[in-house]
Amino acid sequence: MTAFETLNRHRSIRKYTNQPVGEDLLNRILTAGTRASTTGNMQVYSIVVSKDSVRKAALAPAHFNQPSITNAPVVLTFCADFNRFNKWCRQRNAEPGYDNFLSFVTGAIDALLVAQNVCIAAEDEGLGICYFGTTTYNADKIIETLNLPKGVVPVTTVTLGFSDEKPELTDRLPLQAVVHEETYQDYSPEVIDALYREKEGMPLYQGFVKEHNKETLAQVFTDVRYKKADNEHFSKVLLQVLKNQGFFQD
């Protein structure tokens, strides 16, 4: 398959067959992951590969016990990682200056580009993947479960395996909703209406609104799925994690 076909066929897969992902296949996928661009070729990221069912069960609560974490043959936790680089610097008579917020962001960018490469490589091999946004919510729990040392912060999680479902392609906003020519063109109320009209009309989303007894689809997001109080709570947790892991030393 061409890369284009692979990209355009992406679906998140949450149900997997019990066929394991072989060592060679996984290494080939992870190696393709490491070909992603990385800041100054420092490779300030790590990938923790969890296959053991006890380990996956230990990770599950951090992902709000979504069943695909334990059901998937492979759980990959992608981390911003300056620990390895700092250790190398100190062994080479160099004093690392990476205990700051910018360095966390640098490591997170590295980790996410690798993660997306890994996903595309996996899909090209006929595997299914799913991202978990829960990683940044419960980074503290993941750090404990995976023994992540100072300098390491988990940024995203991906499950991997052979698909046992055939979901439809997910809708997207029209391309012009997310693309701006030359500079940012802010949205008038009329433009917002036009961009979201098709999405709001879909039976899937109308069902969401009904199911949750809401007036609008937007309320399903603000009142049910991504609530202010939760976001504020997990913001505090994540900032504390960055402090604990050494990315806020002034």
Added chain:
Amino acid sequence: MTAFETLNRHRSIRKYTNQPVGEDLLNRILTAGTRASTTGNMQVYSIVVSKDSVRKAALAPAHFNQPSITNAPVVLTFCADFNRFNKWCRQRNAEPGYDNFLSFVTGAIDALLVAQNVCIAAEDEGLGICYFGTTTYNADKIIETLNLPKGVVPVTTVTLGFSDEKPELTDRLPLQAVVHEETYQDYSPEVIDALYREKEGMPLYQGFVKEHNKETLAQVFTDVRYKKADNEHFSKVLLQVLKNQGFFQD
């Protein structure tokens, strides 16, 4: 080309021919970008496409005047963007709760997965790409140049065009340097030595050490390329940007 081949052939391209990137081709690439996974299908990102030479020249200082910014036919600035989503919520009688750090990280993750998809789609079409880490250093300047409103923070920049150079494949650490089985296995001094030995022996890097009059390659990173004082300065700038753009309202 298969996705695997595309991933494994990636090189950063910093010199471009003056062949323009056509509208259809660019739209096809950006559309493939939007197929990337996105948190709750909220698509909390935007892509600013700058082709105009005046605009590119205005962006160049934010990227420390690296010549490829003005030389490339297309400069893409990928942003975490809750502005569009917040506007939609408010027009739909829903109160968005996304003025916090977690939401910035969510938007940044969305933006980076799209960015990597765009790069792979572009490379699959025979184009060359290059990432610019400078975006998070000088986000304040980019916000000004691209008129980014509250709720929008630039996260990374990618140049795009037809390559006018044929660089070698860049080295990577051995796969076991970045992959951990089940849990994080911290590095002993001996392991660090073993993992970096090949890299440190390369004529390219030995040249860096000589050129900068340093004892070790690590010192080239800590004393020349990614210095503590710079990282601390740009950390402050970036945190202030997050405040200004509305991601730190307590």
